[in-house]
Amino acid sequence: MKPHTLSVLVENKAGVLSRVTGLFSRRGFNIESLAVGTCEEPGLSRITIVCIGDDAQIEQVIKQLNKLIEVIKVSDITENDRVERELALVKVNAEPGSGRAEVMQVAQIFRANVVDVGAKTVILQVIGDTDKIDALEKLLRQYGVIELVRTGKIGILRGSKTVKSGK
Amino acid sequence: MKNGARILIESLKREGVSTIFGYPGGSVLPIYDELYDSDLQHILVRHEQAAAHAADGYARASGRIGVCLATSGPGACNLVTGIATAYMDSVPVVAITGQVPTGMLGNDAFQESDITGITLPVTKHNYLVKRTEDLARVIREAFFIAGTGRPGPVLVDLPKDVNTREIDFKPPLDEEMQIRGYRPTFKGHPKQIARAVELLLEAERPVIYAGGGVISSGASPELIALAERLSIPVTTTLMGLGCFPGDHPLNLGMLGMHGTEYANFAVTESDCLLAVGARFDDRVTGKVDTFAPHASIIHIDIDPAEIGKNKPVDVPIVGDVRSILADMLAMLKKDASHEVWVERVRTWKKKHPLRFRDDGSLRPQMVVKALSDALSPDGVIVSEVGQNQMWAAQYYVFKKPRTWISSGGLGTMGYGFPAAIGAKYACPDSQVFDIAGDGSIQMNIQELGTAAQYKIPVRIAILNNQYLGMVRQWQELFYDRRYAYTELPPVDFVRVAEAYGVDGIRVEEKEEIAPSIRAAMEAEGPFVLDFRVTREENVFPMVPAGAAINEMIGGHKQ
Structure with a gap:
């Protein structure tokens, strides 16, 4: 049982997301992370899904996804050389003074950007893989994380390989 | 200029529909008004569930696509059990439902129900048509999807204004259907087919386990020919009954929970199981680990998701059952007799027939x-x-x-x-x-x-x-x-x-x-x-839930 990253190319039509997510819940598969957006081809969207399961379960997920009429292509990119990123926005306590300076320092180490500064808080934007964001969150907890928003993971294959419509 | 309802009726006729089963209501009034003058035969049922089942029965008996029609809200909801029934047995049905006008969608309007949402898990696909311009194309796609690949029900939800609005309409050209995300595999992989043939020829105790897919692909003649040329006993699932003649010497009847003892023995003893258009359902396999424990398994199915879903398979072949069986027959260079095995199966049949008590009462x-x-x-x-x-x-x-x-x-x-x-x-x-x-x-x-x-x-x-x-x-x-x-x-x-x-x-x-x-x-x-009839009669033999299929109660003593 390990996390798999599925890249799913779908037709951008009303209800397609509920068809995809409905299939996961109906067949008892958990979604760890989900990210949806338009892609290089007009009319299509790409969904990146991270789910946990053994090989047989993941194979079944992929086959069932492929049966959906509006799904054009499903690829498990887990085994391939790939780039994966997540974005998080963290609103953290940063009273003027030493606390704020420390938060800024942590941000710098993680190459997080400060995107908003308030009287008592700052908002950091961080991009990276899941572990990096988890690590940053853990560190910031001591200052007080007020709100945390994460996008869900997106992934792309390295080199010239693609997840495009073959079907 | 034509309104949506007229376009719907013309589209149905273009698909060869002659009979539909339905029940009228507010949102489908425009469709019923068109039906009034149409030569389409409409059968008025007494409950929408029956319309869905009748369309399903029509489809199973004929091999054509069954059509049912219901109004929005309760009418559509009453179809659901019938649609789910067709879905589970892979029956091609097109269900047409009325819907509240597009402007009222999502407002909890009178007799509104989100029927595309409700039927999402029990349809092969469904559509909510929001523009009259899309109607003809959607009907064509619905029939194409319902009837090809692994067949199944498709629902088309039609808001009332889509049916009443008039547009300048030209029927779509009969060009080949292209749906980008839907391309079912038809031909089986030749290498896999060759391997299957080889395995069956090498086998000493082969059994064919045939399901509903043999019937939906029209593969009975090929199945009979293959079984006869290789002398392989054939057991069928509940859905497969009739795909192999019940009075054929190689027939074993149904297997599984209430199958014959000899079918279950044969599968358990088999060294090569050819599963054709069947899906290793729990009522067939009993305890799945002990199902066909000595057999190499060849699995032919049009739906790749069925391969290996419940039971690991040695030779998977995805495609149309009839086409694959025909390819297998073409590859057979010699026949086989499997004499010892066929004789053993025949002895089981003689010693363990289906039986019930006859004491003069009506059983x-x-x-x-x-x-x-x-x-x-x-x-x-x-x-x-x-x-x-x-x-x-x-x-x-x-x-x-x-x-x-x-x-x-x-x-x-x-x-x-x-x-x-x-x-x-x-x-x-x-x-x-x-x-x-x-x-x-x-x-x-x-x-x-x-x-x-x-x-x-x-x-x-x-x-x-x-x-x-x-x-x-x-x-x-x-x-x-x-x-x-x-x-x-x-x-x-x-x-x-x-x-x-x-x-x-x-x-x-x-x-x-x-x-x-x-x-x-x-x-x-x-x-x-x-x-x-006698009141407390039981169905025997019976494999208790979770037991191996050769552990039957109510059978003969071995």
Whole structure:
């Protein structure tokens, strides 16, 4: 049982997301992370899904996804050389003074950007893989994380390989 | 200029539809107004569930696509059980539902229900059409998707204003259908097919396990030829009954929970199992680890998701069953006789036949046997669900595909009678019998009204034991005879039929079975046979839930 990253190319039509997510819940598969957006081809969207399961379960997920009429292509990119990123926005306590300076320092180490500064808080934007964001969150907890928003993971294959419509 | 309703009717006719089953209501008024002048035959059912089952029965009996029509809200919701039934058994049905006008969608308007949302898990695909311009294309796609690949139901939801709006309409050209995300595999992989042939030739104890896919792909002739050329015994699933002749020397009947002992023995002993258009359902496999434990498994199925879903497979072949079996036959350079194995199977058949006690009383199995003797090979048997279904499956000798129609996957009580009505429209020249229980028949007994109105000559053989018999059987065997809510007070079905203007007779003696069936077959309209059978009869043999299929109760001593 390990996390798999599925890249799913779908037709951008009303209800397609509920068809995809409905299939996961109906067949008892958990979604760890989900990210949806338009892609290089007009009319299509790409969904990146991270789910946990053994090989047989993941194979079944992929086959069932492929049966959906509006799904054009499903690829498990887990085994391939790939780039994966997540974005998080963290609103953290940063009273003027030493606390704020420390938060800024942590941000710098993680190459997080400060995107908003308030009287008592700052908002950091961080991009990276899941572990990096988890690590940053853990560190910031001591200052007080007020709100945390994460996008869900997106992934792309390295080199010239693609997840495009073959079907 | 044409309105959406007119475009719908023309599109249906272009798909070759001649009969639809439906029930009118507010949001489908424009469609019904078009139907009024149309030469499409519309059968008015008494409950929308029956429309879906009738379309399903029509599809199973004919191999064409069944069509049902219901209004928005409750009408659409009432179709759901019928759609789910068709989905579980891979039956091509197009369900058309009315919907509130597009401007009111999502407002909780009168008789609004999110039927595309509701049917998402039980349709192959569904559509909510928001523009009249899309209607003709959607209907074409719906029929294409329902009838190709692994067949299944498709629902098309039509808001009222889509049906009333007039557009400048030209029918779409009959160019080849292209749906980007839908390209079912048809031809099997030649290398895999060659491997399968090789395995079957090398095998000493091969068995063919054939399912409903053989029937939906029309592969019976190829299956028979393959079994005969390689001398392989054939067992069928509940859905597969009829795809191999029941009186063929190589036939083993049904396998699984209520299968024959010899079919279950043969599968358990087999060293090579050819699964064709079947899906290793739990009612077939019993405890899945001990199913065909010594066999290499070849699995032919059009749906790649079925391969390896429940049971690991040695040789998977994805594609159309008929095409793949034809390819296998073409590759066979020699025949095989498997003499020792066939003889062993024959001995099991002789020593472990299906049996029931005959003490002179009227037993349900006798009714099924008498029907089997009375009907020609073209006769169509539809069943309800429960003991009646299992006795029909066990004791009726099906000789041709599409003569056995039953809700296998979903197990829908109340399916049989409306499905029989649909089957009768598909096969007007065949005798059509619904084998029912007194429980199941009461789930859609209102369709006596439909049968009476159109004088549909379907016959209902009710095995009336005043119990929900299958549940009672489980209570007897596994719940210490605590018959919680399974006893039904006796119903005089002859008088119920009479109230609808339908003829019927009550049968209480075994000697009256054959004459009563003859009387039913000669009736011009619908006919009800109320068989008062022994009350606590059990369906045997039986594999208890979770046991291996060779561990049957109620069988012969080994």
